[in-house]
Amino acid sequence: MCGRFVVANVGSELVGVLRVDLEGDDLPLPSFNIAPTDPASIVLDSAKTEPPTRRLERARWGLVPGWAKDPSVGTRAFNARSEELEDKPMFRGALQKRRAVVPASGYYEWQRAGGGKVPHYIHPIDDAPLFFAGLYEWWKDPAKAADDPSRWMLSFTILTRDAHGPLASVHDRMPVFMDPDHADAWLDPTAENARDILDAAVDAAEEVSDGLEARVVSSAVGNVRNNGPELIAPISS
Template identity: 75%
Template sequence: MCGRFVVADVGSQLVGVLRVDVEGDDLPAPSFNVAPTDRAAIVLDSAKTDPPTRRLEAARWGLIPSWAKDVSIGSRAFNARAEEVEDKPMFRNALIKRRAVVPASGYYEWKTGEGVKVPHYIHPAGGAPMFFAGLYEWWKNPALAEDDDARWVLSFTILTRDSIGRLGSIHDRMPLFLDPDFADAWLDPTTDNVGDILDAAIDAAPEVAATLEDHVVSKAVGNVRNDSPALIEPVEA
């Protein structure tokens, strides 16, 4: 799973790496402890234009399907198993037309041993950004007026798959990592071969995972109120 991640300073890098056309006006500030229901920046290709417009937008972490009665369902849908999304009504429509890239500096995972959970920070070498495969949805709040800007809520989930190699020794699941070169194919809302795109992403993720580094960090990351660069600093195991 992926239940916490870090966005230290990747927004400006995204514009170059993923060729973003439009950046939202209300992008969230950097955070060293992004948790479910928090806002984070995602990249999506809007099909409202031809060709699609690539946007960097703020979204709520935890997918809220269009048919939801309220936002609470999103708190349980911050991750989606990549091998199940084609068959899950919660995620199926988003997989077909609303795929996203979630940029991060790294993420946290807890390794359990002898009844003790030890947090690890997993990240690319050299401070490069990393990219998670995600899905997004727009949800309309029926309790708000039609002219209320807050009526529409953009939300997202991060896809996961079985862990491999060193990451498998930390946790049995890992985010579905995307190589930047594959982002165009993943984001394209006009593609008809969604199953092939998903399979290709699942198959390619281990290559990205093999390049990542990790180290033990303070248990302070377990408290969502803590948010500082000190959280990603290595500590003694």
Template identity: 75%
Template sequence: MCGRFVVANVGSELVGVLRVDLEGDDLPEPSYNVAPTDRVAIVLDSGKTEPPTRRLEPARWGLVPAWAKDPSIGARAFNARAEDLEDKPMFRRALDKRRAVVPATGYYEWKTVDGEKIPHFIHPAGGEPLFFAGLYEWWKDASKADDDPARWLLSFTILTRDSIGHLGSIHDRMPLFIDHDFADAWLDPTADNVRDILDAAIDAAPSVAETLDDHVVSKAVGNVRNDSPELIEPIDAR
């Protein structure tokens, strides 16, 4: 699973290789301890234009489908198992047309050692951005006026798959990583071979996973109120 991650940069600093056409307003500030229901910037291809417009938009972590009565459902939909998407009404429609890339600096995972949970920071060895495969939805708050910009909530979930290699020794699940060369195919809302695209993403994720480093970090990351660069600094695990 992926329950906490880091976004140390914003805007074009983070997604230059994805060739974003339009950056949204009010992009969230960097965070070293992103938790479910927090806002971060995601990349999506809007199908309302031809060709689609690639946008960097602020979104809340935890998918809220259009049919939800209220946004609270998103608090438990921050991850989605890639293997099960087509069987889940929560995610099926988003998989067809609303796929996203979630840029990050890295993420945290907890390894259980002798009954103790030890946090690790997992990140690209060279400091380049890490991209998670995601799904997004727009939810309309019917209690707000039509001209109220806050009537629309953009939310997302991060896909996961079985872990491989050294990441498997930390946790049995890992985010579904997207190589930047595959981002165009993943984001394309006009694609009709969605099953093939998903299978290709699942199959390609290990090639990214094998390039990642990890190190033990402070247990302070377990408190969502803590948010500073010190959280990703390595510590002696002994």
């Protein structure tokens, strides 16, 4: 699973790689300890225009489907198993029409060791941006007025798969890494073969994972109040 991740920079660095047309004006600041329910930036293709407009938007981590009574359901939907999406009502509709890419610098995973867990920071060896396959949803707050812009909340989940290669020694699951070459097809809301696109992305993710490294970091990352570049600094295991 992926329960914490890092975005060390935002905005323009990501636009060139994914060819974003429009950036939101309230994008989150860099963070070294993003946890579920925190805001993060996601890339999506809006079907409201023809052709679709690629946007970099602020979103809440933890998918809240449109039929949810309140946002609390998102606290347990920050990850989605890629192999089970069609079987889960929470994710089935988003897989077909509302797919996203979540930019990151890296993510944390905890490895069981002895009687405890050791946190690792996993990131590209060359420090290039890392992209996770995701799904997004819009949720309307019925308690707010129809003309209140804050009535609509954008949320997302990160897809996971069985871990591959050396990363499997840290944890048995890992995010579905999105190769930029597959991003256009994945983001296209008009594409009807979502499962085929996802399966191709999962296969390509193995090559991406080969370019990652994991290093032991401070247990301070376990406290969501801690946030700073010292959290990703290597320590002796």
